Amino acid sequence: MRDPAYAAFSALDPFFDIVRQGLAGLVDGDHYFDTIAPDAVFEFRYRFPGWPTKLVGREALMALYAGYGEGMACMAQTRSW
DSSP: OOOGGGGGGGGGHHHHHHHHHHTTTTSOOSSGGGGSOTTOEEEOSSOOTTSOSEEESHHHHHHHHTTTTTTOOOHHHHOOO
């Protein structure tokens, strides 16, 4: 069962699941965010207006991803073939 704290990120689950599959056996946690240390540091090589170049902490990453999946849906779920 997924943690309700991550419900707002459910649109990103396909991405999170791929990352977790790639890290299987190397990290602990039931969700993508659980695999990230609370004090992790992220430095981004690419610069985009309005986006940070550095984040410190899991909470900061979650805040960055908040709302990112809004309006996203898998084509297989939205189309009838």
